[in-house]
Amino acid sequence: MSKKIKVIVAGALGKMGAMAIETFLNNKDKFELKAGVVRNLKEIDNKSLKYYEDRGVTLTDNIETEFHKGDIDVLVELTTPDSVFKNSKLALDNGIRPVIGATGLSDEDILELSKKSLKANTGAIIAPNFAIGAILMMKFAAEAVKYMDRYEIIERHHEAKLDSPSGTAIKTAKLMSDAKVKANQSTFKDQKARGELYYDIPIHSLRLQGYVASQEVVFGGLGQTLTLKHDTIDRSSFMPGILLASEKVMNLDRLIYGLENII
Ligand SMILES: NC(=O)c1ccc[n+]([C@@H]2O[C@H](COP(=O)([O-])OP(=O)(O)OC[C@H]3O[C@@H](n4cnc5c(N)ncnc54)[C@H](OP(=O)(O)O)[C@@H]3O)[C@@H](O)[C@H]2O)c1
Numbered sequence: 546m547s548k549k550i551k552v553i554v555a556g557a558l559g560k561m562g563a564m565a566i567e568t569f570l571n572n573k574d575k576f577e578l579k580a581g582v583v584r585n586l587k588e589i590d591n592k593s594l595k596y597y598e599d600r601g602v603t604l605t606d607n608i609e610t611e612f613h614k615g616d617i618d619v620l621v622e623l624t625t626p627d628s629v630f631k632n633s634k635l636a637l638d639n640g641i642r643p644v645i646g647a648t649g650l651s652d653e654d655i656l657e658l659s660k661k662s663l664k665a666n667t668g669a670i671i672a673p674n675f676a677i678g679a680i681l682m683m684k685f686a687a688e689a690v691k692y693m694d695r696y697e698i699i700e701r702h703h704e705a706k707l708d709s710p711s712g713t714a715i716k717t718a719k720l721m722s723d724a725k726v727k728a729n730q731s732t733f734k735d736q737k738a739r740g741e742l743y744y745d746i747p748i749h750s751l752r753l754q755g756y757v758a759s760q761e762v763v764f765g766g767l768g769q770t771l772t773l774k775h776d777t778i779d780r781s782s783f784m785p786g787i788l789l790a791s792e793k794v795m796n797l798d799r800l801i802y803g804l805e806n807i808i
Contacts, residue, residue: 549577552791553611553641555632556623557581557604558593560780561646565621568784570600576791579617582608584628608632612639619791622647626708630654637661637669642794645671646787648712659800668797672804673712675786679760680805682775683717686762687724689771693764696721697740701751701759709750710741713760716803718743721762 552569556562562581569578581597583589586606597604605611608620612635620636622629626649633643633650637658650658655671662669674680690696700714722744733739733747740747758777763770777783786804793807801807 549573549575550618550791550795551577551579551616552619552621553580553582553608553617554578554621554623555582555608555628556625556647557597557602558583558589559623561623561783562621564780564784565623565787566597566602568787570602572788576788578602580605580611582606582611582624582632584624609635612636612641615639617641619644619794621787621791625649630658633658633669634661637665637667640665640667642668642797643670644787644790644794645669646675646783648673648708650712655800655802659802662800663798666798668794669800670790670794670797670804670807671800671802672786672790673716674758675783675790675804676758676775676777677786677808678782679713679758679775679777680786680803680808682760682762682773683713683720683803684805685773686717687720689762689764689773690721690725693766693771695765697747697749697763699749699751699761699763701753701756703756703758704752704754706752709752710743710748711750711758711760713758714748714750715743717760717762718746718748720803720805721746 554562554565569576580603620641620643622645624647629647629649636643698714700711740749762773
């Protein structure tokens with residue numbers, strides 16, 4: 546029997562983190578959940594503490610101490626933009642492979658993590674979207690962009706989402722821009738209502754009740770439009786991707802940005 550992958554989940558009581566913890570507990574044949582990291586243990590109510598205690602899950606607010614125990618393979622990072630970089634860097638410094646789902650990393654952050662991962666020969670994965678359908682949407686958008694002249698991205702998320710645009714929208718823009726060699730949308734730079742340009746592609750962000758995560762990439766051509774659309778209706782859509790990334794990262798010796806590179 547191959548060794549179990551020892552994981553720690555940061556952001557353990559968030560919407561994604563709590564579901565990831567249940568997912569790892571349901572996949573004990575491959576994974577051992579070592580701990581869940583919360584921001585402040587003192588703020589956690591007794592009911593939640595008991596719930597996790599009964600399931601044998603250790604909750605901690607000191608990720609560094611957990612890392613120093615030297616018994617963790619993978620950090621699953623599902624916190625917030627203000628913590629994701631620090632936690633991921635700390636993981637790499639301790640020889641732990643980060644699987645990063647939280648958004649908020651800048652291009653500079655990604656470059657620094659990438660260099661660190663390469664230098665330490667330690668795998669890392671940044672997954673702006675863990676849902677297979679969203680990854681397919683990005684791939685198709687990178688194909689369609691070669692044939693269409695105009696294109697814009699509209700993303701819709703629940704109103705509690707802290708950042709905009711979404712990591713998925715930024716990654717989609719990057720893939721489209723890379724595929725086209727040069728995007729050509731910058732003519733509307735001064736009109737804020739036309740969206741914010743990323744890699745020269747306008748992104749429009751909506752934050753409303755009723756959405757989990759949705760994105761459209763709309764292409765315009767002579768006398769026609771093409772729309773690629775993906776809807777996440779439930780966060781369970783992200784869980785197979787989290788398991789896959791946590792497994793694949795064990796065999797990497799550098800950072801991968803986007804699950805499309807490993808499926
Ligand atoms: N890659 C993907 O497919 C995907 C899909 C959905 C969401 N996301 C991203 O994943 C992240 C989490 O999403 P969510 O919907 O679960 O958000 P959420 O419900 O707000 O959860 C975030 C959790 O992280 C905790 N946290 C913040 N800083 C922390 C720290 N330093 N240590 C430990 N815990 C910390 C928060 O605690 P407090 O409440 O105490 O601050 C909160 O419980 C977001 O960045 C979101 O954009 C990614």
